Amino acid sequence: MEVAIIGCGVTKFGHHWDKDHDDLLVEAVYEALNDANLELKDIEAVWCGTFYPFTGISGNVFSDSLKFFGKPISRVENYCTTGMDNVRNACFAVASGAYDIVMAAGVEKLMDAGSRGIPPIEGIFSIGMPVVSAPGMFAMAANRAFKEWGWKREDLALVAVKNHYNGARHPKAHFRREVTVEEVLKAPIVAYPLGVYDCSAVSDGAAAVVLTRPEIAKKLGCEYAVIKAIGMAVETMHPWHRPSESFLSFPATVKAAKMAYKMAGIEDPRKQLDFGIVHDCFTITELINYQDMQLCKMGEGAKLIREGVTAIDGDFPINPDGGLKSFGHPIAASGVRMIAELAKQVLGKAEGLQVKDAEAGFAHNLGGPYSVASVAIVTKP
């Protein structure tokens, strides 16, 4: 598969109390159109993601924000993987030749439900089951990893320190401040062992990308990056009820990564790719993602962060943009933003955050109780 990214638009992520979802969507969509040097009427079909129904539902979330009527628009929802699943749907539509120019967008207005953690997700917890918050779900992985591999809260803290270091340099990040290991460890506990700085924040934001086939991009005279592959896998939403679940690896990621690597002809990601963007909803998630993305062996995730391998100037930079840790996680927007960040990096336009000689990278979205994952590979043409 070869799909060209010809335009990217991303709002600043943060507490946009004064903006509605349509304000954010208009901003991201027009930025992407300007970037592609196209007009809204040039878009033939749209995939627009929202996770929470209070942000918006159906194709109307896009049509009525942009007053873009009479075209095919699908709303996509797939937990925190909503953003990248949007891009995946749009990619295959344009790759199939059914459309020439399409858009994938995502928006989330989390502040409309208040700033105290994302609201409980209807449908995950059936009658008789205790509710677990999002940090709680991933904290269960951390406690098992601590037990199994002797990882410590200090290891998790290093992830926060690295990502906030990068995010402090990104103009669109929600948090643009570095943090220290001590600050991270001293912060209040949200779900043991995860403290405030181990968690990505609740933020608002929108992102959009314009996609076409490379030959059309060339004809239009656009500068473009290439999506080489998108893999995606759905696992159980009750990992706590599946006896084979280790809580040390997220099978959805493992399978989505294998799919994407195979599609892009990658056998050794550490050698064939230059950097990656992983779903660091929580610090523990990033360390487990290293392993699931085959950057190291099981149990060695903490070693990578300790040795600085994933720092922006390390051997294999992870989250040079600052990740969800710095951007916050407006759910449906995050995956689309990651694709935009990949494009910027491989085109050498990531000012102040540019990974040296970045020609190919991956992005990874993980959603729900680790039940849905998507992995995309983006390269220079």
Added chain:
Amino acid sequence: MASISDCSVYLPVWKLKREEIAKATGLPSMGGEKSVAHWDEDSITMAVEAARMLKGEFDALLFASTSSPFKIKQSASFIASALDLDNAFTMDFSNSFRASTNALITANELVDSGKFKRVLVVAADCIPIKPGSLYEQIYGDGAVAIAVEKEGAAKIIGYNSSYQPLPGAWMLKDELISFDARLDAIFGYASSIQRSAMSLLGKLGMSPMDFDRIVASAPDPKSYESLLKAVGAKPQEFFFKNVGILGTAHPMLLLASQLDRTGRILLGSYGEGADVIAIEINEPVQTNLGRMLESRKEISYGEYLYNKGLTANRDAPDRPSIAKLWREEKSVIRFYGMKCRRCGTISYPISRCCVECGAKDYFEEIKLGYRGKIYTFTIDYLVSPGNYIGDGAHPHCVAVVDLDGGGRVLFEVTDTLTDLKGIECDAEVERTFRLLFEKNNFRYYGWKVRLLR
């Protein structure tokens, strides 16, 4: 006549010192402590906890309580379902502190008639006493379960019952009231018990001298002691110092405390008259009373008010489909999982397709074990126990538990409040039947786990 063959006691782990109550309310302390229910316990859940320790089948379940959570909806049927009883006759006895002995007398008749083989009598009380009221120091929470069948260690040799609607305590709406304690002690309690006892002794052709011990529940410990002094007998342990009076479960607690040694006893209970039952204990019955008394955690008055739901906001997410609960009773209440016939995986809950191999409609339902080990866990401050919105002070402990005999289940870890000691990977836990949450005027019950007691 029938016999008592087995007995089990459940006392909540939490103990509130009367000194603490006195400090907070300004009333003088009556000394000692009382057992108080955790926020997710009521008379239904405590009844299940007491009864589930008794082995074997039952064909009837008689539940006695003055504090059934529902005004309309039988508690006994909830309890029978949680105990996974097959086709039992279920019946509630209520409204009087005498309800438990009413149930025991009825059980005796059911068995004696030959119509029922083994009857479960379970008494539980968790009386909603108003904080700051006189009765706050008197009543405690707990449950006792008793198995009644033809042959057993302790034989019921006779009983007598008399009624007398006044004086005595009452609750019209939500406050326990008594007109005058002295009037009640002399003309209610002592005279009712004596009248019933005298009639019984007459029927049996016996005198008080033919009995080794006399126990009788009372409105307060002094009334019991005075009564025994008047009769010229030695007062037995009354459990006021360490438990409090357990409402209608109290006569059963007194019975339980007598079963560990042989002898002939008189058991009395008082409430709008008195029941007196003569029992011959021919073999000692080992109960868990000692262990229940030993296993205790202290609670502050503030946490006690929190447990009663009088402090903090409790708002649970909206998921009140009774239709769903009804459909899933076998998994949620009876706690069955499934064993895949193709790959052998034991999993929870029951579902048409196996979670490991996907085999469709190819499994058997199996009852899951009571004990297990924590595989992993978290202590979640965004949620409060019971799925309520987190208050930052009472975290929601949840654990992924590998149950003995197979099956992995996500549980709330209860009996914690803010005491999180011992919750870690590999810790041993046991299932406990609790209130999950209250929403839309309904109580949702199910299973949680707690550290072993």
